[in-house]
Amino acid sequence: MRHERGGDVEAEQGPRPEAPSRRAFSRLLMAGSGLALGVVPLAGCSPEPGGLPSPAAGTPPPSAGTVPPSPAAPAEGTTPPSEGTTPAPVPVTPPGSAPSAAAPGVQHSLSDPASPWVVVNKHRPLSPADYVPADLVRPAVRLAVSGEAALLNSTTAAAAERLFAAAAADGVxxxxxxxxxxxxxxxxxxxxxxxxxxxxDADTASARPGYSEHQTGWAFDIGDGGGACSFQPCFAEQPAAPWARDNARRFGFVVRYPPTFEGITGYYYEPWHLRYIGVEAATDMANRGIATLEEYFGLEAAPGYL
Structure with missing residues (x-):
């Protein structure tokens, strides 16, 4: 969630600045989200990556609106850089291009916060900034939080219930x-x-007010049933993370902040942060090997605030 942080960098090879503390981040996140007591992050996790670069000067934000119907095919044969290395620059489809010929069915708005395709990042704040979903509900799933942090919009809540049930059936x-x-x-x-x-430093770990996916009700963070490594890099090694990575698309979710794409999303890898976009779009992204919503919807990279 990126408290949003950055769970989740395009730069030249070279030394990275000292990373912020994940343990400090976990404390702030638990306090802000109403996390239930007793879930203690474990020590010995992998170190956090370095800081984010500044956005290119003079880059205009993409225009808001719906996705046009013409497709933009991704480059074939492209493989993401190995985790732990500085990724090469990742090309992003020019703003205004369509996600794909196979983003089947109804096309949705990329700017309306009530749309399952709304893209919220460091270049695209919510409008209105104080948006509140009209249909917040508490899903019938295992909760590690209380209060508003236990709520999702009704569409996301129903999909989350199916996701959690399928994981439980697989022993996760x-x-x-x-x-x-x-x-x-x-x-x-x-x-x-x-x-x-x-x-x-705050901008590498938490979204500014009005720039958080969590405010839309379309996103949520998962924890592992054992309570280990909450909001820390080592969460990627817990059973919940690989299961969600491999199965979330079946229920309409994507891992919003994948590894090595910080230069596009503006946030470090967050294996716990799931975002609902619908089964068809999530499956299409996975089948085509597209990792980020920015690339899929033809929007510019958003590594830093404008």
Whole structure:
């Protein structure tokens, strides 16, 4: 969730700056999201990657609106860089291009926060900034949170129930670790980071108010039933993470902040942060090997705020 952080960098090879503390991030996140007590992150996790680059000067934000019908095919034979290395620049389809000929069915808005295809990133704030979903509900899943953090919009909640049930059938226990986050909660969460670590560092770990997917109700963070490595890099090694990575598309979800794509999404790898876009679109993304919503919907990369 990126408290949003960045769970989840395009740059030249070279030394990376010192990384912010994941343990400090976990504490702030639990406080802001109403996490249930007793879920203690484990020590000995992998170190966090370095900081994010500044966006290219003079780059205009993409125009809002619906996705046009003409397709834009991805480059074939492209393989993502190995984890732990600095990725080469990743080409992004020019703004205005369509996601794919196979993004079947009805096309949805990329700017309406009530749309399952809304793209929220460091270049695309919510409008209105204080948006509140009209249909927030509590899904019938295992919760590690209370209050507003246990809520999702009704479409996401129904899909999450199916996702959690399928995981349980495979012997994997998932928990809802953070769901909806209001503008006020995000303001407090982000403000806590700024106060303790400064704005530049806060922007690598938490979304600014009005820039968080959690506020839409379309995204949530999962935890592992054992409670290990919550919101830490080592969560990728817990049973919940690989199961979600391999199966989330069947229920309409994608891992929103994949590894090595920080230069596009603006956030570090977050194996816990799932985003609902619908079964057809999520399956199409997976089948075509497209990792980010920015690439899929033909939007510019958003590594930093404009």
């Amino acid at each position: 226990v998932l928990t809802l670790a953070s769901g909806y986050r209001s503008f006020a909660t995000q303001t407090a969460t982000y403000g806590g980071y700024v106060k303790t670590r400064g704005q530049a």
